[in-house]
Amino acid sequence: MLNATPLYEKHEPEGSVSCLCKDDAELLVSNIAKTYKGSDKPILNGASFAVAHGEAVALMGANGAGKSTLMRCCMGLVPFDQGTVSVLKQSINDLSPKALRQLRAKCGFVFQKHNLVPRLSALSNVIHGCQSREQGMRTWHQAIAKNAIRQQAMHYLDMVGLADYALRRVDQLSGGQSQRVAIARTLMQKPILVFADEPVASLDPNAGEDVMALFVSLIKEHNLTLLFSSHHISHALTYSDRVIGLHSGQVVLDQAVHRLNEDKLRGLYEQ
């Protein structure tokens, strides 16, 4: 069992646990626990970590380790049973629905299967990103959006190399192109903190590599904080500053990437 004999040393000074009291933590997760209804095994079991501004942190662990649930708990998309989550210095435990919406507006979320609206154009989907700061029906569709918003959306589509596909329906795009649109939508949101739940898991290796490189470069360019989950060891080693390893809902690894190697990360999947 990992709990009994941890395979990995928890890296305290540069890692997360010591960061819990730091003022610069943009995401602070403390002792979070969650058990889904109908299951007797907790999916999260006392996980704690912190992410500081500008960091790119990879969240790794086998299927069922709790990565997706943890990210959704951080955004208040899934309620948790115990613990505290502080996002951008606001505890989400006691936020009103309106305050939670305002907080979410400052956080981007890139999903594994992009979660775009398939029947709408790439441009309309990117425009949806500005709902974080603009209210009203003029953010629902590109045909009725304000010029300034359309221009911003086109700028982000251009950044991900899809300006020529602006009016193409998303369900007519490839998986890689769709994920680029999702990244443009996230940037349109102008977030401070970005969560990405296995953003390239549904793409082929080449497309996945391209999209990941583009995604992380844009995150760095905009000086955003990133927490991404992945099963790609190479992605964790290449694109993150720090890796958090989850096993059975607990943090079993929290180390700066320069102290890690492929074999050590592979150990996370050998349980």
Next chain:
Amino acid sequence: MSNNINGATKLPPRLRGPRAIEFIAYVLAIAFFIVSLSGTEWSMIAFVEGIPNLMTFLSEAFPPSLTRLQQTGSALLETFQMALVGTVMGVLISLPLAIFAAKNLAPHWSVYQLSRGLIALARTVPDLIWALIFVIMVGLGPFAGTLAIMVDTLGFCARFFAESMEEADPGPQEALTAMGASPTSKIFCAVIPDAMPSFINVSLFALEKATRSSVILGLVGAGGIGIELKVSMDMFEYSQAATIILSIFILVIIVEQLSGGLRRKIL
């Protein structure tokens, strides 16, 4: 438990025999069907003996009379107008009602129950009864028929609209929630676009259904070509009736073809 007997895998039975209670239910259902045949005075003899009457009708009906072609044409146009206006109005009212009647979108369970109740009322009462009620309310004529079609469409469309919105892909909705979108935005940005093919499909079926219904509504004085047909039949003007029946047939075919074409083009 292993299914393996002497090295060969035991095959499962092709059919499962009914349990005693199922067997009794089948027997009762068949018995009720036989009783119903008697209750409906089902008789092949009467059917065969009636064939000469049908021949008499057909011989008198053909060739169809063209003497009242203009009146038939304008009644037919009125019939289609009733169907069109009733369907469009019904669809427009169905949309907000369906949002309240969708489990995942209703703001409160009481709103959900009330909406579902209204839809059930509109759906379960037949259109002919609605037509009778609206004739009492607004008097004889096409307006009563249009209102009846509107309510009938509402019951039909709102139910299917609500179900298609409940089945909408939760992924885009979750994405919008994650970016802080309001519940209204989620409905208009994610749910409605996802359910749109179903909305269009159901609305076109509603138009086809309304076209057929609007013919019948005239029988109770709610406008349209039905009253022309009833008068012709009552007066034994079978050649006139044949013209009306053929024109109804052509109208229904045209509407079905048009809606089929639109469905293929839009979806």
